[in-house]
Amino acid sequence: MDDSFPSPPLARVDGPLPAWMATMDGDSWRHACAQYQSRGGRLAALWGTDARDCGAGLLVHALLAWNGRLLWLTTAAHPMPPHYPDISDIFPAAARPERALTDLLGIDCRPHDPRPWLRHNAWSAHEFPLRADFAGGTQGADTPYPFTPVGGEGVHEIAVGPIHAGTIEPGHFRFSVVGDEVLRLESRLGYAHKGAEKRLADLAPAEGIRLAGRICGDSTVAYALAYAMAIEALDGHAIPARAQGLRALLLERERIANHLGDLGALCGDAGLAFGQAQFGLLKERWLQTHHQMFGHRYLMDSITIGGVASDLGTPECRQMETELAGLEEEVHTLEDIISEHAGLQERFLDTGTVSAEQVLTHNGVGMAARAAGVLRDLRVEFPHAPYTRLNMENPLRTQGDVAARVALRFAEIHAAAGLLRDILAKLPQGPLQAPAPDKTQHTRAARALGGAEGWRGEVFVTVERYGGDGLHRVHIHDPSWQNWPLLELAATDGLVPDFPLINKSFNLAYSGHDL
Amino acid sequence: MRRLIKRILTTGLPAARLSAISPPQEETGAPATFRSAVGGAIAVRHVDAGSCNACELEILAADNIYYNLARLGVHFVASPRHADVLLVTGPVSRHMVTAVRDAYDAMPAPKLVLAFGDCAAGCGIHVSNYATVGRVADVIPVDIVLSGCPPTPLVLVEAMRRLAGKK
Structure with missing residues (x-):
C-alpha cells in the first residue's frame, strides 16, 4: 500500500478494478471524505445497505475516486433515528444520493434538503423499500413537489413533463425564465423508479x-x-x-x-x-x-x-x-x-x-x-x-x-x-x-x-x-x-x-x- | 454545402427492403370506426411509463428511413389531444400512473391503446412490486399488445400497417 493514502488502513476490494475499502466511525468518514477531496478526490457513488440482520447496522457507503484508485469508505449510521454526517458541503454531488438514501433506507443526514428525491407517492415517508423488514409500500396521494422558486419582475415558470414532447423517458423539468432566457432549471426525477x-x-x-x-x-x-x-x-x-x-x-x-x-x-x-x-x-x-x-x-x-x-x-x-x-x-x-x-x-x-x-x-x-x-x-x-x-x-x-x-x-x-x-x-x-x-x-x-x-x-x-x-x-x-x-x-x-x-x-x- | 447536396444526390436506397423480413404474428383488430375516423393517417402519442429505454430506441428506429413508419401515414404528436393511438411502454411505475391516466383521458375518441413490449404486456422482467403496477392493462384499457424485449421496429410497423388498413 502506498504511504500517500491519507486515511486508515485499507483492504483490497475483490474485482479487476484497483479498489480498496475501509470501515470507520462517522466523524472519521466525513474527515476522510474531506481529506481526499482536498487532494483532488471525487465522489463516484453514495449509497446505503441494511446489514442489521448480521449486526452491522444500517451502513452508508461512499465510493471515492482518487489518484487512480477507488476507495470504498463505509460508516454505520448512528441509530435512533438513523443518521450520519452530511458530506454534500464537501461533495455537492452527494446531495441527491443523500436524499435517495432517506427515501430508500430512512437514513438521514443533517442539514440537508428535506425534499424526497426518488419517492413520490409509491410508498409513504415512514416506509423504506431497501430495509429488510419492508412490507410492500402504502401508496399515498400525489403531493405537490416544492421546486425552488425564483423571484423577480417578469419571472415565470415553464413546467415540462413527466411526459415529454418526443419519444423519450419520463422526467420533469421546471424552467424559471424571463422571456426566452433560462434563469434556473431544476429537474425532478424518480418517475421511472421500478424497485x-x-x-x-x-x-x-x-x-x-x-x-x-x-x-x-x-x-x-x-x-x-x-x-x-x-x-x-x-x-x-x-x-x-x-x-x-x-x-x-x-x-x-x-x-x-x-x-x-x-x-x-x-x-x-x-x-x-x-x-x-x-x-x-x-x-x-x-x-x-x-x-x-x-x-x-x-x-x-x-x-x-x-x-x-x-x-x-x-x-x-x-x-x-x-x-x-x-x-x-x-x-x-x-x-x-x-x-x-x-x-x-x-x-x-x-x-x-x-x-x-x-x-x-x-x-x-x-x-x-x-x-x-x-x-x-x-x-x-x-x-x-x-x-x-x-x-x-x-x-x-x-x-x-x-x-x-x-x-x-x-x-x-x-x-x-x-x-x-x-x-x-x-x-x-x-x-x-x-x-x-x-x-x-x-x-x-x-x-x-x-x-x-x-x-x-x-x-x-x-x-x-x-x-x-x-x-x-x-x-x-x-x-x-x-x-x-x-x-x-x-x-x-x-x-x-x-x-x-x-x-x-x-x-x-x-x-x-x-x- | 456542395458536399451536402452531393451526398443527398448519391445516397442510395437501403439494400434490403422490409418485405425481405418475415412479418410478426401479432393480431391487431382495428375497429372499422377507428379506421374511418383516422382516415389513413394515424397520430401516435408515446408515453414511457417506466421502461428501460430500449423500447423507446426501437420506436425511434421505426421512424428512421429504413423502416420509414411515416410512409404509412403514422406520425408522432406532442399532445395526447391530437392522438389517435396511445403507445405505452414500461411496467407502469406507480409514479407514472397519474400521467398515463391523464394522457388517456385527454385523447379524443375513437382511441386505441397499444402496449409496447414485454413489460407493458405484463410478461417482462420488471414484475409488479412496491414501485410498479406491472402492466398497462391494469391502468387503462389496452387494445393491442406487442411483445418483445424490446419488440423490433418491424413489429410496430406491421401493427401500424394493419391499423391503417394499408397493404
Missing part, C-alpha cells in the same frame, strides 16, 4: 444479470458487464482472455451505436433532417449487425456471469473489419458536412456550456466531462483488462458546449473504431466461459466492485454479501447522477428553445438513474 435494486437482492446471479441488462436499455452491455464483474469477483471466477476481448468489443460497439443515434437526433433537433436520416441509417445497419452476430439489436444477454454468450468466427471478424472501414468513411463525410454547415454550427457553438471548473466541482464524469477538458474515463483512470493490452486513444475537447460534445462524439466513434480493430487483431483463442469456481479453495469475499465505462460514463455495480449464501445487496450507480446537475447548469443563462439540443447533447439516463 430494481430491491429485486436484484433476491435474484440469483444468472437471473440478476438479465435484470441488470434491462435497467438502462441503451447501456445494457455496460450494466451487465459491471454486474458480472462484481459477481465474478465475489465468487472467484477467472475470466478467459478471449471473453475479456469480446466483452470490450461489445462495450465499444454499444458506444458507437449510441453516438450515431444521438448525432442524428442532434441534427434533427437543429432542423437538419438530412443528418438525422443519414445517422439513422448508419445506426440501423450497425444494430442489424448486432442482431446477426449476437442475436440482439441492443446486445442484451450477450454478457454472462463468467464470460460471454456467443463467439465470433473468422468470417464474422473479417465482416466486422469491412463494416468498420465503411462506417468510418461515412462518418468522415458526415463530419465534414456538419462542421462546414454554418446554420448547424451556429446552433451548436457556445450553447449549453459547462466549464471544467463546474465539472470538477460537481464531480462530472464520462463523455460530458471529456467535452469540457476533464479526462474522466474508467478505462484510463483505473486501468483493467483488456484495456491494458489495447491501444487507447483518449479524445478530449475543451469548450464544454454542444459543439464540443458533438465533436467529441465524432472523435469517440473513431477512437472506438480503432479499439475495435485492435481488439479484433489481438483477440486470443480460448474458451468463452470461466470454469466453475472451486468453492472449497476460494474464500468467498463479502464485497466486490465492478465497473465499466459505458458511453455516458462510468457505471458501477457493488455487491455486498452479509451472513451466508443467498442474501446480498446490489447497488447500481449510473453516471447520470453526477451529470444531471451539470445539465441544469448548462441550460442556465441559455434560451428555452436551445434546451432540446443541450439535453440531447448529454442524453442522460432516467431509468438508469431512477432504478
Whole structure:
C-alpha cells in the first residue's frame, strides 16, 4: 500500500478494478471524505445497505475516486433515528444520493434538503423499500413537489413533463425564465423508479444479470458487464482472455451505436433532417449487425456471469473489419458536412456550456466531462483488462458546449473504431466461459466492485454479501447522477428553445438513474 | 454545402427492403370506426411509463428511413389531444400512473391503446412490486399488445400497417 493514502488502513476490494475499502466511525468518514477531496478526490457513488440482520447496522457507503484508485469508505449510521454526517458541503454531488438514501433506507443526514428525491407517492415517508423488514409500500396521494422558486419582475415558470414532447423517458423539468432566457432549471426525477435494486437482492446471479441488462436499455452491455464483474469477483471466477476481448468489443460497439443515434437526433433537433436520416441509417445497419452476430439489436444477454454468450468466427471478424472501414468513411463525410454547415454550427457553438471548473466541482464524469477538458474515463483512470493490452486513444475537447460534445462524439466513434480493430487483431483463442469456481479453495469475499465505462460514463455495480449464501445487496450507480446537475447548469443563462439540443447533447439516463 | 447536396444526390436506397423480413404474428383488430375516423393517417402519442429505454430506441428506429413508419401515414404528436393511438411502454411505475391516466383521458375518441413490449404486456422482467403496477392493462384499457424485449421496429410497423388498413 502506498504511504500517500491519507486515511486508515485499507483492504483490497475483490474485482479487476484497483479498489480498496475501509470501515470507520462517522466523524472519521466525513474527515476522510474531506481529506481526499482536498487532494483532488471525487465522489463516484453514495449509497446505503441494511446489514442489521448480521449486526452491522444500517451502513452508508461512499465510493471515492482518487489518484487512480477507488476507495470504498463505509460508516454505520448512528441509530435512533438513523443518521450520519452530511458530506454534500464537501461533495455537492452527494446531495441527491443523500436524499435517495432517506427515501430508500430512512437514513438521514443533517442539514440537508428535506425534499424526497426518488419517492413520490409509491410508498409513504415512514416506509423504506431497501430495509429488510419492508412490507410492500402504502401508496399515498400525489403531493405537490416544492421546486425552488425564483423571484423577480417578469419571472415565470415553464413546467415540462413527466411526459415529454418526443419519444423519450419520463422526467420533469421546471424552467424559471424571463422571456426566452433560462434563469434556473431544476429537474425532478424518480418517475421511472421500478424497485430494481430491491429485486436484484433476491435474484440469483444468472437471473440478476438479465435484470441488470434491462435497467438502462441503451447501456445494457455496460450494466451487465459491471454486474458480472462484481459477481465474478465475489465468487472467484477467472475470466478467459478471449471473453475479456469480446466483452470490450461489445462495450465499444454499444458506444458507437449510441453516438450515431444521438448525432442524428442532434441534427434533427437543429432542423437538419438530412443528418438525422443519414445517422439513422448508419445506426440501423450497425444494430442489424448486432442482431446477426449476437442475436440482439441492443446486445442484451450477450454478457454472462463468467464470460460471454456467443463467439465470433473468422468470417464474422473479417465482416466486422469491412463494416468498420465503411462506417468510418461515412462518418468522415458526415463530419465534414456538419462542421462546414454554418446554420448547424451556429446552433451548436457556445450553447449549453459547462466549464471544467463546474465539472470538477460537481464531480462530472464520462463523455460530458471529456467535452469540457476533464479526462474522466474508467478505462484510463483505473486501468483493467483488456484495456491494458489495447491501444487507447483518449479524445478530449475543451469548450464544454454542444459543439464540443458533438465533436467529441465524432472523435469517440473513431477512437472506438480503432479499439475495435485492435481488439479484433489481438483477440486470443480460448474458451468463452470461466470454469466453475472451486468453492472449497476460494474464500468467498463479502464485497466486490465492478465497473465499466459505458458511453455516458462510468457505471458501477457493488455487491455486498452479509451472513451466508443467498442474501446480498446490489447497488447500481449510473453516471447520470453526477451529470444531471451539470445539465441544469448548462441550460442556465441559455434560451428555452436551445434546451432540446443541450439535453440531447448529454442524453442522460432516467431509468438508469431512477432504478 | 456542395458536399451536402452531393451526398443527398448519391445516397442510395437501403439494400434490403422490409418485405425481405418475415412479418410478426401479432393480431391487431382495428375497429372499422377507428379506421374511418383516422382516415389513413394515424397520430401516435408515446408515453414511457417506466421502461428501460430500449423500447423507446426501437420506436425511434421505426421512424428512421429504413423502416420509414411515416410512409404509412403514422406520425408522432406532442399532445395526447391530437392522438389517435396511445403507445405505452414500461411496467407502469406507480409514479407514472397519474400521467398515463391523464394522457388517456385527454385523447379524443375513437382511441386505441397499444402496449409496447414485454413489460407493458405484463410478461417482462420488471414484475409488479412496491414501485410498479406491472402492466398497462391494469391502468387503462389496452387494445393491442406487442411483445418483445424490446419488440423490433418491424413489429410496430406491421401493427401500424394493419391499423391503417394499408397493404
